[in-house]
Amino acid sequence: MNAPRTFVPQATRTAEPDAAPRTYPEHKPERIYLFGTCVVDLFFPEAGMDAIRLLEREGIQVVFPQAQSCCGQPAYTSGYTDQAREVARAQLALFDQDWPVVVPSGSCAGMFRHHYQELFAGEPDTLARARAVAERTYELAEFLLHVCRVELHDQGPPTEVALHTSCSARREMHTHHHGRALLDQLSGVRRVDHDHESECCGFGGTFCVRMPDISGAMVADKTRSLRDSGATRVVSADAGCLMNINGALKKQRAPLQGQHLASFLWQRTGGQP
Amino acid sequence: MSQPARIPLRDEFNSRARDALGDAQLRRNFRGAMDSLMEKRAAAFSDADERERLRTLGNHIRARALSRLPDLLEQLESNLTANGIQVHWAETTEQANRIVLDIAERRQARQVIKGKSMVSEEMDMNHVLADHGIECLESDMGEYIIQLDHEKPSHIIMPAIHKNADQVARLFERELGEPYTRDVNELIQTGRRILRQKFFDADIGVSGVNFAVAETGTLVLVENEGNGRMSTTVPKVHIAVTGIEKVVAHLRDVVPLLSLLTRSALGQPITTYINMISRPRQAGERDGPEEVHLVLLDNGRSQAFADGELRQTLNCIRCGACMNHCPVYTRVGGHTYGEVYPGPIGAIITPHLVGLDKVPDHPSASSLCGACGEVCPVRIPIPSLLRRLREENVSRPDPGHAVMRGQGSKYSALESTVWKLWRTLYTRPLLYRLFRFFATRLRALTPSRLGPWTEHRGAPKPAARSLHELARKHLEQSR
Amino acid sequence: MSAKARILDKLRHSLAGTEALPDDFDETLVTEPWRYPPEQRMARLRELMEAVRTEIHLTDQTRWPALLADLLAKKQLTRLLIAPRTDHGRQLSEHWQHRSDAPALHAYDRPVEEWKHELFHDTPASLTGTVGAIAATGSLILCPDRHEPRLMSLVPPVHFALLRASTIHDxxxxxxxxxxxxxxxxxxxxxISGPSKTADIEQVLAYGAHGPKDLVVLILEDA
Incomplete structure (x- = not known):
């Protein structure tokens, strides 16, 4: 993380320097926090459970603070900054121990890692805490790959999957690299590209209700290219995108469905669904 | 196709978007063009490290210029004046048009030929001059085509990108009486023939400015067609119009900015012509304009300038890469934005030019995917600025303290209350627990229609048990 | 208060209490990736200019007028606009005196107002010098002046340009x-980095938009 710069609101700004590549701890920690995210909580709880199982299989004890709720992103991106800040503050209070915070969703992990510092720029004490949490926040795939250094043993039949990565996860957390690397460890899985792979699926939080036709056109194009890719399954590490993509596939009565990366990895490596 | 009843979130932007999305030809034209522009840009920046370092340099050059903008503008004026170029200042587009009209009246001008200039679009110069009996004709091929069809540009670099050759051919047939041909070369030659005569006849040439160099008093114009050179060389009077942010301190600053501009815009190492104008025709010279004028236009830029965060908007060098890479722009095209500057840059600059209340939906026209910020050659944090404008948009109107005109234009007491409830739900664990309980136990009651969401998707249904419950049970068991 | 004073006032007010950012221009970024060994400079220039349909010929200080005459004949150009008071204008005029088959030379020796119609309608080609070129981008550098006016490299449909190889910069x-x-x-x-072009219709590249349709560069090898 960059050293804090003195903040003069009206000073002319230069771009934030690109962060240096992240360095990872040498050893797996004994314990981690799981921040489940609000969408996983209600719509993909099994993905959260599979994340816990994957982590436990690595010998890590998972702590799930029951008071957690949402990272605050929906309000933040809608411009309701004050509301987002209070929700963020409530989360920050839950992750006090010096354990990694693992998040099975790239965009929520990005909130923890990048945007909390913007939210608390004017509150030195909370900012310090936000920085400390940001330092030890990991997206699940990143954590499995670079901290656990997992070696996955594929036990499933040959299959072809398409990987969709959420835009903020791609740009803020480089989740696409982590997802690809994990899938490529699975001997029976062939990863297929899809057209305009790096393009947004049209979810965008409240964007999908504020600009419904544009969002609908985007998810129609995204699901068309996923169907055309020849993949038998779509995998994503972001539950928001999955809800959008699965919702559209369902409406199209397409046999193709999206699955959370955590569930896919767990099931392919012998875990029981 | 019958449409379900609409909830009243609809507005002009969405209704124009709906029309654009339904136009298959338009969508093909945009998708094809944007795909090709993205590919060309990627090829022009084959070395990612060089690209990123150059973007940082571009950002620093623009930020440095803005950090001393008033001084640089005065230095620019003084050097231009010393070079014999007359400098005019305009706070509003009305003032800018008045300046142009005064020059035109003094020169008894009847015909004006225009090189490409987005600032003159802000001024709506063509129509203002026409109202005063002066013909003002576009000479950039794309601008000429859309002027002929009484349209506005749909892209800042490729103004007629929404049309295909067939549409241009039919336009030329209808408006110019030319025989129909789909051959692009022939269409261009028709434009060349007609516009050559216009360059020949014009009393005044108008152009934009890509970079105004303070230390030398030089106007730098970037183009491929030669119409910019024609407009600034053939008529006896040249009027350049530009925004006050376009100044750079040093001539050398132009070098990286040019490279960023042409590679980001069209994937070209350089455009055909870089035209650096420092003086009008000198004694003994046989051509070039007798008078050169520069009009410096504010038009809301000083409002963006007043806020450290929003000031970054003025880094823009008008390359268009943000729109080429924008999944929203690609689908709805430039006209959906209804203003001079479309796409992500349009969404962050237009609120300053016309007031946020005139374009309340522009900041929402983004999924915040970040593609625009990733390609911006001068590293404008476009997604952050969009988010900031959303905040200005939904905050309670605060006249007297607002940082921008039209602040609070989307403020709704109801929506604010909804978000307050949302906050309460997610900051009170007990309340959230109750919510989870009912959402999961009553999942069968989830409506199958959820407003706009279910027009394109099936309704999501909560799981039977939340992760909170499952995790608690699991972790208790394994203890 | 004038518009100028009001604009500057607003800007200064907004900057109150802030400092000008330091000048950290890193010239290596605009030089190092764009350096070429002397023997590759011309090749680079040529490659880039030919990629945008520029015609390039290698010749030398004495032979270029004859080459130019041949090219004019091949292209069936019957008139050539020259700048009579430049060195190359004089050299060409002299050479032409020894040739009866050469096309007519026309001198740009008056203000454009006196012969604008002829320039626009009856001047198929021109010859200008250059003050150098740029290998990195494949560009000629021209600085029109009272001897060699601006429109020479713009209005005639075919533009011949002389470039000394020793003046190619990286x-x-x-x-x-x-x-x-x-x-x-x-x-x-x-x-100038090629003939005039546009891709404004369907992104199809078309040459000869408003400026020259053909750019012919005669490189004089003098190094």
């Missing part, structure tokens, strides 16, 4: 420095 940054532009810019300085 990149624009070094060219600016070598030409000492910072101390005083020419009235008009141009970088």
């Amino acid at each position: 990149n624009l940054y070094e060219a600016q420095r070598a030409l000492n532009w910072r101390a005083g810019m020419p009235t008009n300085a141009l970088l």
Whole structure:
């Protein structure tokens, strides 16, 4: 993380320097926090459970603070900054121990890692805490790959999957690299590209209700290219995108469905669904 | 196709978007063009490290210029004046048009030929001059085509990108009486023939400015067609119009900015012509304009300038890469934005030019995917600025303290209350627990229609048990 | 208060209490990736210019007028606009005196107003010099002046340009420095990187938009 710069609101700004590549701890920690995210909580709880199982299989004890709720992103991106800040503050209070915070969703992990510092720029004490949490926040795939250094043993039949990565996860957390690397460890899985792979699926939080036709056109194009890719399954590490993509596939009565990366990895490596 | 009843979130932007999305030809034209522009840009920046370092340099050059903008503008004026170029200042587009009209009246001008200039679009110069009996004709091929069809540009670099050759051919047939041909070369030659005569006849040439160099008093114009050179060389009077942010301190600053501009815009190492104008025709010279004028236009830029965060908007060098890479722009095209500057840059600059209340939906026209910020050659944090404008948009109107005109234009007491409830739900664990309980136990009651969401998707249904419950049970068991 | 005073006031007010950012221009970024060994400079220029349909011929200080005559004949160009008071204008005029088959030379020796119609309608080709070129981007540098006016490289459909190989710079940054532009810019300085072109219709590249349809560069090997 960059050293804090003195903040003069009206000073002319230069771009934030690109962060240096992240360095990872040498050893797996004994314990981690799981921040489940609000969408996983209600719509993909099994993905959260599979994340816990994957982590436990690595010998890590998972702590799930029951008071957690949402990272605050929906309000933040809608411009309701004050509301987002209070929700963020409530989360920050839950992750006090010096354990990694693992998040099975790239965009929520990005909130923890990048945007909390913007939210608390004017509150030195909370900012310090936000920085400390940001330092030890990991997206699940990143954590499995670079901290656990997992070696996955594929036990499933040959299959072809398409990987969709959420835009903020791609740009803020480089989740696409982590997802690809994990899938490529699975001997029976062939990863297929899809057209305009790096393009947004049209979810965008409240964007999908504020600009419904544009969002609908985007998810129609995204699901068309996923169907055309020849993949038998779509995998994503972001539950928001999955809800959008699965919702559209369902409406199209397409046999193709999206699955959370955590569930896919767990099931392919012998875990029981 | 019958449409379900609409909830009243609809507005002009969405209704124009709906029309654009339904136009298959338009969508093909945009998708094809944007795909090709993205590919060309990627090829022009084959070395990612060089690209990123150059973007940082571009950002620093623009930020440095803005950090001393008033001084640089005065230095620019003084050097231009010393070079014999007359400098005019305009706070509003009305003032800018008045300046142009005064020059035109003094020169008894009847015909004006225009090189490409987005600032003159802000001024709506063509129509203002026409109202005063002066013909003002576009000479950039794309601008000429859309002027002929009484349209506005749909892209800042490729103004007629929404049309295909067939549409241009039919336009030329209808408006110019030319025989129909789909051959692009022939269409261009028709434009060349007609516009050559216009360059020949014009009393005044108008152009934009890509970079105004303070230390030398030089106007730098970037183009491929030669119409910019024609407009600034053939008529006896040249009027350049530009925004006050376009100044750079040093001539050398132009070098990286040019490279960023042409590679980001069209994937070209350089455009055909870089035209650096420092003086009008000198004694003994046989051509070039007798008078050169520069009009410096504010038009809301000083409002963006007043806020450290929003000031970054003025880094823009008008390359268009943000729109080429924008999944929203690609689908709805430039006209959906209804203003001079479309796409992500349009969404962050237009609120300053016309007031946020005139374009309340522009900041929402983004999924915040970040593609625009990733390609911006001068590293404008476009997604952050969009988010900031959303905040200005939904905050309670605060006249007297607002940082921008039209602040609070989307403020709704109801929506604010909804978000307050949302906050309460997610900051009170007990309340959230109750919510989870009912959402999961009553999942069968989830409506199958959820407003706009279910027009394109099936309704999501909560799981039977939340992760909170499952995790608690699991972790208790394994203890 | 004038518009100028009001604008500057607002800007100054907004900057109150802030400092000008330091000048951290890193010239290596605009020079190092764009340096070429001397023997590759011309090849680079040629490759880039030919990629945008520029015709390039290698010749030398004495033979170029004959080559030009051949090219004019091949292209069936019957008139050539020249700048009579330049060295190359004089050299060409002299050479032409020894040839009866050569096309007519026409001198740009009056203000454009006196012969604008002829320039626009009856001037198929022109010859100009250059003050150098840029290998990095494949660009000619022209600084039109009272001897060689601006429109010579713009209005005639075919533009012949003479370039001395020794004046090819690696990149624009070094060219600016070598030409000492910072101390005083020419009235008009141009970088020309091919014939006029446009892709405004369907992104189809078409040459000869408003300027020359053909750009022919005669490189004089003098190094």
